[in-house]
Amino acid sequence: MTFQIDMGIDSSGRPACVDLEELLATRLLVQGNSGSGKSHLLRRLLEGSARQVQQVIVDPEGDFVTFAGPYGHVAIEAVDYSLAEITRFATRCREHRTSVVLSLEGLEMEGQMRCAATFLSALFDAPRDYWYPALVVIDEAQIFAPAAGAEVAEDVRRASLGAMTNLMSRGRKRGLAGIIATQRLAKLSKNVAAEASNFLMGRTFLDIDMARAADLLGMERRQAEAIRDLPRGTFLGLGPAVARRPVTIRIGEVETSARSSSPKLVPLPDQSPAEDMRDFILAPVEETMSLPLAPPPPPRPAPAAELLEALAATPAAEPEDADPVDADAVMADALHGIVADPDSALRPAAALFQDFQVRCRMAGLRRIALDPSSFARRLAAARAGIYQPEDEQWAPAMTAAAAVPDEMLGAFLLIARAARENAPCPSDEEIARIYGTSSLGRARRVLAYMEDRDVIVTRTDLSGRRSVTIPRLGWTTASTDA
Secondary structure: OOOEEEEEEEOOOOEEEEEHHHHHHHOEEEEOOOOOOHHHHHHHHHHHHOOOOEEEEEEOOOHHHHHHOOOOOEEEEHHHOOHHHHHHHHHHHHHHOOOEEEEOOOOOHHHHHHHHHHHHHHHHOOOHHHOOOEEEEEOOHHHHOEOOOOOOOHHHHHHHHHHHHHHHHHOHHHOEEEEEEEOOHHHEOHHHHOOOOEEEEOOOOOHHHHHHHHHHHOOOHHHHHHHHOOOOOEEEEEEOOOEEEEEEEEEOOOOOOOOOOOOOOOOOOOOOOHHHHHHHHOOOOOOOOOOOOOOOOOOOOOOHHHHHHHHHHOOOOOOOOOOOOOHHHHHHHHHHHHHHOOOHHHOOHHHHHHHHHHHHHHOOOOOOOOOHHHHHHHHHHHHOOOOOOOOHHHHHHHHHHHHOOHHHHHHHHHHHHHHHOOOEOOOHHHHHHHHOOOOHHHHHHHHHHHHHOOOOEEEEOOOOEEEEEEOOOOEEOEOEEO
């Protein structure tokens, strides 16, 4: 099935259209200086395809939230949510094929980049069952894929640039068609811009941007001057979804409008004579009743980690008739509570360690003989269903686990537990969950990594049922569907 999006008229007065099916396969880059009509173009494109395909809009200025009314898009104000919630929203969006607008208004640049990277990565990592076609429209793309170092933390810049690169280079196989708009090509990463096969170039004045636009359109350098002379709302288009040769397109009208608009001239108010206004503007400020000085702010509270260390170092007087506390049982209960929390998989290990310490102290355990590294391994064992790994029955498995990296410990122990209990081999979904991802491909790579190092041996029979053996222990899981 094909569908033509009416974008306006070309230089000869005929309708100019964009092929939606071709656009989903080849991606689009829109460029133009501020005021050239980029947002108007994106709005025309989105309105024309809203009833045909899922749309995901990353909106730095909050201009596209008006799609929530007539077209039923779900508007998400990112400033009101955590990154963990943004991840869940993106997964649900792909699962239910819901069109959304992620408004980043109110966030600083670093916050916008961090939020967009989290959202796009969650879209990209969605399970294969949810790889439905979707247009992913990103306005002001130079913010999220800068050509040079931005004034943000390096890890944030790398995460944002990586998410944009994945969208434009590998998103097609996942049904994600990137549509990016930028004011200046020179500020946009070349690796991101080069992945687009369709181009709509609006009015541009700087020579470096005109030269790059002319190169993308296959024009000679002397023809680049035409880009400078384009009127507002007119674009030069090229690409398999637009036209095989450069074509001039004047964008048509739109039904919705942005919350903000370009400034318009309005008449000045009737003013009093200049002398009266001078006296009014320069009139002395009236004295106001002096208010008492505010008390100094309270001292800043100490970080939670320092308080926990101080509590651990303070000897506590135990009542003579107090019952002794079973440390292993208390720690096992604390781990039970953390693992049962569905949000714990999205929280950093340091925060979970603090939560673990608080739970143990609330249960009466004063001394916790676990450092952060030991806690991380014990948490991995708990996620595999082993809450007391020091028991004699699990000692061989914990010894064999020394051969795998810490991040794979949970997956290994999940297999070891199934093998010891003669339970079916864990599925790829279970291994992915305990590894902390939704990608089944990563789960399979974990198994391949351990098999390459002779930690496990995987067998798959002709009916596709899989079993795993741990040679060092002599344990084998029951067969299950791979």
